[in-house]
Amino acid sequence: MPERVERPRVELTIRADARDARRASEWLESSARDQGVPPAHIVRLDHCLDEVLANVFMHGGTAALASSVLLQLGVRRRPGVCTAELVVVDAGAEFDSSASSNGPTPKPASLAEAGLGGLGLAMIRSFSDDLSYRRSDGQNHLTISVRWTEAA
Amino acid sequence: MGIRYEDVTDGVRRIHLFGRLDTVGSEEIAGKLASLAESAKRGVVVYLSGVTFLSSMGIRALVSAAKALQARGGRLVLHVDGSDVVVRTLEATGVDELIPVFDDEDEAERAAMTSV
Numbered sequence: 001m002p003e004r005v006e007r008p009r010v011e012l013t014i015r016a017d018a019r020d021a022r023r024a025s026e027w028l029e030s031s032a033r034d035q036g037v038p039p040a041h042i043v044r045l046d047h048c049l050d051e052v053l054a055n056v057f058m059h060g061g062t063a064a065l066a067s068s069v070l071l072q073l074g075v076r077r078r079p080g081v082c083t084a085e086l087v088v089v090d091a092g093a094e095f096d097s098s099a100s101s102n103g104p105t106p107k108p109a110s111l112a113e114a115g116l117g118g119l120g121l122a123m124i125r126s127f128s129d130d131l132s133y134r135r136s137d138g139q140n141h142l143t144i145s146v147r148w149t150e151a152a
Numbered sequence: 153m154g155i156r157y158e159d160v161t162d163g164v165r166r167i168h169l170f171g172r173l174d175t176v177g178s179e180e181i182a183g184k185l186a187s188l189a190e191s192a193k194r195g196v197v198v199y200l201s202g203v204t205f206l207s208s209m210g211i212r213a214l215v216s217a218a219k220a221l222q223a224r225g226g227r228l229v230l231h232v233d234g235s236d237v238v239v240r241t242l243e244a245t246g247v248d249e250l251i252p253v254f255d256d257e258d259e260a261e262r263a264a265m266t267s268v
Contacts, residue, residue, distance in 0.1 A: 018176050025174065043205075043237050050207050054175040111222055111250045114215055119208035119245045126244030 009074035010035075016065045016090065021053045024071055028086070035075040037084045041146045044127040045086050048144045051120040052088050052097065056140075060092020063138075067091035077150070083129075086144045097124055097142055098131035153177040155184050163194035164264050170202035173210035182213040189217035194226050195264030197257075201233030206241040218251050229253070231260040 012027045014020040025046055032042045049071070056064050070089040075082060108114040124131065130145040153171035160166060167188050171177065189196050198214060200206070218228040229252040232238055242248040254260035 018179075021174065021176055040236075046205070047207070047237070047241070050174045050205075054207070054209065108246075108250065111215070111218055114219065114250050116212045116215060119211050119247075122245050123208050123241060126240065 009072050011073075012071045013068045014071065016057060016060070016067060016069050016092075018054075018057050020069075021050060021057075024049060024053060024069075027071070028073065031073050032075075032084060035073070035084070037075060037082075037146075038148055041084060041148050044146050045084060045144065047127045048124050049086060049088070051124050052142060052144070055095070055097070055120060056088075056090045056092050059095065060090055064090050064092025080149055080151075081147060082150050083145055083147045088142045088144070089139050091139050094135050095140060096133040096135075097121060098133045153181060155181045155188075157188050159193070160261070162261075162265060164261050165189075165192040165196045166199060166261075167196060168199045168202060172205040173203055174205050174207045175209045177205075178207055178209035178213055182209070182216075185213050185217050186220065189221050189228060190224075192221060192226060195261075195266075196221055196226065196228040197231055197260045197264045198228060199231045199233075200238050201231065201235065203235065203238055206238050208245065211241065211245050211247050214251065215247060227252075227264055227266060229260050229263045231255070231257060 010031045012024060014024050028046055028049055029042055032045060053069065056069060067090070072087040073084065075084045128144045129147045132143045134141045153173055155167065155169055157165055157167045165188065167185065169181065173181070221228045231254055233255065242253060252263050254263060
């Protein structure tokens with residue numbers, strides 16, 4: 001059976017500013033609920049979004065902070081399986097969160113040895129089902145997918 | 153989000169965190185959490201049962217506080233109350249292997265009194 005898109009992809013543009021991260025989260029929750037994404041999976045996307053935006057704001061550099069961030073949300077439904085895709089487009093330094101070379105740092109053996117880096121990437125990977133990345137026109141395009149099953 | 157604390161008679165400080173500890177929220181409570189952990193007499197139990205969202209910034213604040221307390225010979229432990237998302241965050245980051253996590257309050261407070 002062909003794939004069916006329930007609704008057109010919705011978008012929000014925010015400033016590259018931590019204060020706008022809350023607005024982004026509220027938009028995500030509202031938009032995802034409107035598109036029928038179950039609450040547990042909205043929470044997963046929300047965690048990923050918070051971490052991705054934090055990376056953009058903290059590590060994206062001046063180009064990221066001087067530009068806006070585009071967010072897009074779409075939901076695909078096929079019999080039994082649904083996928084919500086959140087796309088984050090930013091103009092920051094090139095960074096592929098999906099690449100294994102940019103993976104989380106190894107887990108430390110003790111609290112004393114514990115560093116504080118790489119935690120956000122670990123969370124993005126744990127909370128998502130799939131990540132894909134492309135660099136286009138000087139912008140990072142990261143797609144975060146979560147899937148769930150739904151009775152036909 | 154919010155933070156409050158209480159000292160109990162046996163040297164344990166209870167720190168209760170509330171609400172959404174996203175990146176912005178975690179930055180707002182990180183300083184207070186650090187100062188409360190550093191000034192504790194001996195052990196600290198951080199109660200996460202009121203937390204609805206825990207970001208990596210929140211995890212960093214917890215790890216920093218635990219490390220600072222451990223350097224003074226104290227111990228910080230976490231109490232969770234069945235919040236799937238908080239537990240999943242702790243597991244995803246491996247923090248549950250670095251900072252003891254309990255779902256029983258008495259066990260948590262006994263563990264906080266244990267010398268490191």
